[in-house]
Amino acid sequence: MQGSAGLYALVGAVLLLTGCALIEPEVSIERPSESECDETPPRIDMGRFSRDTSILWGEWRWVKTAVFFTVSGPPSVWTSCSAGYTETLIIRPEGIVEVYRNDTLAYRETLREFLDTPLLWGVNRDSLILNSVPVDGPITIYRK
Numbered sequence: 744m745q746g747s748a749g750l751y752a753l754v755g756a757v758l759l760l761t762g763c764a765l766i767e768p769e770v771s772i773e774r775p776s777e778s779e780c781d782e783t784p785p786r787i788d789m790g791r792f793s794r795d796t797s798i799l800w801g802e803w804r805w806v807k808t809a810v811f812f813t814v815s816g817p818p819s820v821w822t823s824c825s826a827g828y829t830e831t832l833i834i835r836p837e838g839i840v841e842v843y844r845n846d847t848l849a850y851r852e853t854l855r856e857f858l859d860t861p862l863l864w865g866v867n868r869d870s871l872i873l874n875s876v877p878v879d880g881p882i883t884i885y886r887k
Contacts, residue, residue, distance in 0.1 A: 780824035784809045784817070785884060787872055792865020796854065803871050803885035805830035812879040832871075832885055 785807065811818045823829045830849075833841045840857040842849045858864055861873035862880065871885040 780822055782807070782820040782822055782825060784811065784820055785882060787874070787882065787884075789863050789865055789872065789874060792867045792870075792872055794865055796858075798866050799834045799854070799871070800836045801834060801887055803832040803834065803887060805832075806884040806886050808881050808883040810881045811876055 805823065807820055807822045809818050809820045828845050831843045831846075833843070834854065834857075835841070838854040839851060840854055841851045861875045861883075862877050863872075863874040865872050865874075869887040871887075873881075873883040873885075876882050
């Protein structure tokens with residue numbers, strides 16, 4: 744009997760450990776990187792950004808949006824971490840912009856409509872900036 748109790752304990756421990764392994768997620772859970780959650784207000788020199796529409800084509804991932812002219816306190820900054828969703832722009836060479844939130848199409852508009860919304864816009868390497876700060880609006884940063 745004593746040997747059986749030890750055997751049962753060993754089998755129970757193996758089953759317990761195996762059971763724990765079975766409840767792990769099948770797909771790894773990706774945590775946002777620290778830079779994706781960084782809510783530091785951006786400082787951007789728009790003079791360093793090109794307004795050449797031919798370099799807009801492609802997929803852009805939303806990094807952050809900041810509003811500097813708040814009623815009280817510091818600027819308000821949102822990221823995918825604080826907003827609870829992701830946003831991706833797909834800008835097509837034929838002049839169509841598709842905006843996806845959490846991989847679902849939120850809206851589609853022409854490139855002209857899209858670029859008429861901010862006061863300023865520009866591209867510098869892998870960054871797209873939409874800037875309405877001069878009229879108390881937001882500044883939004885996207886990355887390729």
